[in-house]
Amino acid sequence: MPDRGRSRRLDRRGFTRPTRREADCARTKWRWPRFGRSCGIREIIMRFTGTGIMLFVAGVFAGSAVAQPAQAPPPVTRTVVAATKLPSVVETPLYFRALRLSLPPRETSTLSAANGMLYQLSGSTEISLGSETKTLHAGDGMFLAAGKAASLKAGSDEASTLLHFLLTPAPDRNKPVVTVPLSTQELYRTAAPIPDLKPGIHDLNLTRVTFPAGMPSNPPHHRSGAALYYVLSGTGTNTIQGKAEARTPGALVYEPFGLVHQWGNAGDGPFSFLAFNINPEGVAAVVPGEPPQSK
Numbered sequence: 168m169p170d171r172g173r174s175r176r177l178d179r180r181g182f183t184r185p186t187r188r189e190a191d192c193a194r195t196k197w198r199w200p201r202f203g204r205s206c207g208i209r210e211i212i213m214r215f216t217g218t219g220i221m222l223f224v225a226g227v228f229a230g231s232a233v234a235q236p237a238q239a240p241p242p243v244t245r246t247v248v249a250a251t252k253l254p255s256v257v258e259t260p261l262y263f264r265a266l267r268l269s270l271p272p273r274e275t276s277t278l279s280a281a282n283g284m285l286y287q288l289s290g291s292t293e294i295s296l297g298s299e300t301k302t303l304h305a306g307d308g309m310f311l312a313a314g315k316a317a318s319l320k321a322g323s324d325e326a327s328t329l330l331h332f333l334l335t336p337a338p339d340r341n342k343p344v345v346t347v348p349l350s351t352q353e354l355y356r357t358a359a360p361i362p363d364l365k366p367g368i369h370d371l372n373l374t375r376v377t378f379p380a381g382m383p384s385n386p387p388h389h390r391s392g393a394a395l396y397y398v399l400s401g402t403g404t405n406t407i408q409g410k411a412e413a414r415t416p417g418a419l420v421y422e423p424f425g426l427v428h429q430w431g432n433a434g435d436g437p438f439s440f441l442a443f444n445i446n447p448e449g450v451a452a453v454v455p456g457e458p459p460q461s462k
Contacts, residue, residue, distance in 0.1 A: 241379035248308035248441075249284045250372035252448065253334075260360030262340055263395045263443065264333040265419060267352040270321040276349030279316040280342075283333040284373035284443060285309050291322035292329060303329070308373050319349060330354075330397060332373060332443035354397075355419040361393045361445070363424040368448040378403065378438040384411075384431030388453050389424070392446035396420040401438035404431045414440075425458045 268285075270276055270292065285294070287303040294301050294309065295318040301309060311317055321327035331344070331351075337360065345351050369392065384406055398418045405414050406429040414420060422428060432438035446452040 240382065243379070243382070244377045246375045248286060248306075248373045248375055249310045250370065251282070251310045251312070253282065253369045253371055253445075255366065256334075256364045256369050256445070257366050260337045261364065262335045262337065262360060263355070263357045263393070263421065264335050264340075264353065265355040265395060265397065265443070266331040266333070266344070267354055268319075268327075268329040268331055268345065269350045269352075270319060270327040270329075271348060272321050272326055273323050274348045275318065275320045277316055277318055277346050278311070278331075278344060278349065279314070280311065280331070280344035281333050281335045281339055282313045282371065283311055283331055284371075285311060286330040286332070286373060286441060288328045288330060290325045290327040292327040293320040293322070294318070295320075306375070310371075330441070332395065332397075332441075334371060334445065355395065355421070357395075357421060361423060364392065364445075365447055369445055370448055370452075371445050372443075374442045374444060375399070376440055376442060378430065378432035380432060380435050380437060382432040382438075384429040386455060387427050387429055387457070388455050389427050389458055390422050390444070390446065391424070391450045391452060391454050392444065393424055394422045394442045394444040394452070396422065397441040397443075399439040399441060401432065401436055402434050403438040403440065404433055405429070406431070427457050 267288075268278075272290075285292075285303065286308040287305050289305055291305075292303045294303060296311070296315060303309065319327070333344075335356075340356070343351075378401075384404060396414075396419065398414050398416050398420075400416055403414045405412050405420060407426065444452050
């Protein structure tokens with residue numbers, strides 16, 4: 168009796184006929200197999216999937232190898248500590264002065280002077296002016312108007328040390344401004360009146376400025392009014408008429424109208440200073456380049 172299973176697998180020439188699965192697998196060499204019928208579809212899919220994964224991984228590594236863009240340097244920060252407006256500055260010649268005030272712990276004193284700004288260097292001070300009371304801590308400041316008497320009381324933990332920047336009329340240049348036990352040390356005064364002050368309202372402010380480490384010198388510029396700088400920390404580079412000079416903590420720098428100068432910070436840490444500034448209202452305090460020549 169013939170073997171039915173075997174006879175069904177022979178073709179007309181007597182050769183063994185391949186099964187449908189074997190035929191589909193053979194056809195994958197020449198064309199894309201029909202889905203669900205070929206044993207080769209899995210192999211092809213695996214090949215494409217493996218290639219895709221390899222390309223994805225290669226792309227990730229290639230992307231990470233691309234140089235990252237350089238980060239922008241930190242910006243210059245400016246903080247207005249105290250400010251006011253003066254209706255006029257041309258009635259009498261005006262001078263800059265800078266004083267250091269010291270008051271022992273828990274002691275009280277009075278202060279009366281020309282228009283000026285207080286800046287707390289260390290300790291704390293409770294300041295009473297009329298019905299208002301304000302406590303200054305390190306880094307704080309306030310405006311004191313001319314002719315106003317202020318009461319100062321140092322905190323209980325340590326002595327109070329302040330800077331007092333003054334815009335002094337000529338008649339008051341040598342007038343005492345404090346009473347015992349508040350002691351004073353004059354740090355600076357301009358030898359001549361502030362030049363080129365103009366009629367009209369002026370802004371008077373005390374601003375704390377910080378340059379980041381490694382900051383190149385800024386472009387040449389000048390003041391529309393005038394400014395007195397006090398270096399708080401770090402070492403800055405001040406360039407005037409092509410000559411660069413290092414400015415260290417405690418240094419004072421006077422910038423009258425028309426003085427073309429630059430500031431930079433070549434050090435490894437921040438450079439901070441105070442600017443006691445006066446400028447016409449509505450006019451930028453700092454103006455690029457040289458001032459226009461008067462006709």
